[in-house]
Amino acid sequence: xxxxxxxxxxxxxxxxxxxxxxxxxxxxxxxxxxxxxxxxxxxxxxxxxxxxxxxxxxxxxxxxxxxxxxxxxxxxxxxxxxxxxxxxxxxxxxxxxxxxxxxxxxxxxxxxxxxxxxxxxxxxxxxxxxxxxxxxxxxxxxxxxxxxxxxxxxxxxxxxxxxxxxxxxxxxxxxxxxxxxxxxxxxxxxxxxxxxxxxxxxxxxxxxxxxxxxxxxxxxxxxxxxxxxxxxxxxxxxxxxxxxxxxxxxxxxxxxxxxxxxxxxxxxxxx
Numbered sequence: 246x247x248x249x250x251x252x253x254x255x256x257x258x259x260x261x262x263x264x265x266x267x268x269x270x271x272x273x274x275x276x277x278x279x280x281x282x283x284x285x286x287x288x289x290x291x292x293x294x295x296x297x298x299x300x301x302x303x304x305x306x307x308x309x310x311x312x313x314x315x316x317x318x319x320x321x322x323x324x325x326x327x328x329x330x331x332x333x334x335x336x337x338x339x340x341x342x343x344x345x346x347x348x349x350x351x352x353x354x355x356x357x358x359x360x361x362x363x364x365x366x367x368x369x370x371x372x373x374x375x376x377x378x379x380x381x382x383x384x385x386x387x388x389x390x391x392x393x394x395x396x397x398x399x400x401x402x403x404x405x406x407x408x409x410x411x412x413x414x415x416x417x418x419x420x421x422x423x424x425x426x427x428x429x430x431x432x433x434x435x436x437x438x439x440x441x442x443x444x445x446x447x448x449x450x451x452x453x454x455x456x457x458x459x460x461x462x463x464x465x466x467x468x469x470x471x472x473x474x475x476x477x478x479x480x481x482x483x484x485x486x487x488x489x490x491x492x493x494x495x496x497x498x499x500x501x502x503x504x505x506x507x508x509x510x511x512x513x514x515x516x
Contacts (some may be wrong), residue, residue, distance in 0.1 A: 248312055248491045251406065252448075253436050254498040261305055267505055267514065270312030272493045273302065273349060274411045275318045280341045295341070299348055314353035314446070317342035319394075324377045332377065335359075339381060346389055353390050353446055353491065354476065358404065361397050371403055375410035382415055385433035392419035392446040400431040401439045408443045413469045417445035421495070426474050427452050427463040433474060437482040442488045448495040449504075456482030468500030472505055477511065 248272035253260040257275055264271045279298050282291045306313055318338045326332055339356060346354050359369055378391070393416065395404060404418050418440055422433045429436070437444065451472030452465040469476045484491060492513075494504050508514045 249508065249514060250312055250314060250493040251501055252316070252492060252493055252495045254495075254501075256498045257305075258303060259498065260501070261309065263501055263505075265309065268311070269505075269514070270314070270493075270494070271309065272314045272316060272355070273306070273351070274316040275302075276342065276345050277318050280318045280338055280345070281320055293468060297346065303349055313348065313349060313351045314355060314392075314491070315342060315346040315351045315434065316491065317354050317356040319357040319359075323361075323365075323459070324356075325358075325360060325365060325372075325374040325395075327365070327369070328371060329431040335377070336381065341387065343389065351389065353392055353419075355392050355394050355446065355448075357396055358393050358398065358407070359396070360403060362399060367403070371410065372405045374407045378407070378411045378413075378416055382411070382413055384515075386414065387415055390417055390445055392416055392417050394419040394421050394424070394448065394469070395429075395436075395456060396414045396424045397419065397428050399429050405440060405443065411500045418443045420444050421448035422452075422474060422479055423448065423450040423452050423464055423466060423472075423495070427465075428453055428455075433479050434482045437479070437486050441486050444483075444490050445484060446491045446493065447487075448474070448493055449476075450494070450496040450500075466495065466497050467502050467509075469494070471500070472491050476507075480511065 250272050250286050251260050251264055252272040253274050279295050322335050342354055420436055424437045425433045449469055451467045451474045452463055453472050456463055495503055510514050
């Protein structure tokens with residue numbers, strides 16, 4: 246059967262129970278915030294918080310016979326930055342995420358590409374991102390795959406160039422279909438078709454595309470049947486072009502039971 250996981254959506258204990266009940270894997274997201282050093286904090290305070298989380302979660306995850314992945318910090322991460330201090334910060338946060346993922350037995354880390362349209366000269370951002378990921382992977386083994394997640398990219402071109410430029414099987418794509426639908430000018434199905442086997446991982450959730458509503462976040466993280474993405478068509482494309490990719494349900498936790506039932510009805514999860 247398809248390998249499917251649930252994001253913890255900051256509800257770790259509830260998600261673990263749901264994963265065990267339905268024989269699903271888990272994407273641990275709580276460390277995406279824990280690793281970040283807040284204003285006024287010392288590095289020792291961050292270390293203490295992370296180790297406290299590890300002490301709580303590691304024994305639970307060790308007892309789960311399932312696939313595990315980790316979402317890296319994403320606030321402020323721009324892998325193609327031209328600022329040396331930002332480069333160092335990004336490298337530090339992602340290395341910390343790698344340490345945590347190794348401790349938890351995760352086989353994938355999801356990390357944002359961080360590109361915001363118009364903020365950097367496009368070719369140079371790609372060039373610097375390629376260098377960043379080559380530097381990051383220098384001292385890493387092949388036990389963990391890094392999956393670069395799209396967010397504000399208008400189409401799949403940048404991720405294609407970065408993945409092909411690094412040319413390392415330890416670096417793949419996490420296609421977030423909600424981000425592609427809300428933020429890009431390319432249909433989700435075209436993202437899948439053009440990226441092809443560069444995709445190793447999906448974030449599955451739904452929204453109503455770009456809505457131009459003041460103070461509204463178009464990235465709604467709704468259940469997979471609650472927006473304007475044709476989820477059945479997207480899953481069919483995923484199976485056609487990326488049959489070995491992992492699916493992670495990244496809808497809000499209140500939609501998880503309904504999403505699981507939908508995937509059961511389509512035959513992707515055993516009843």
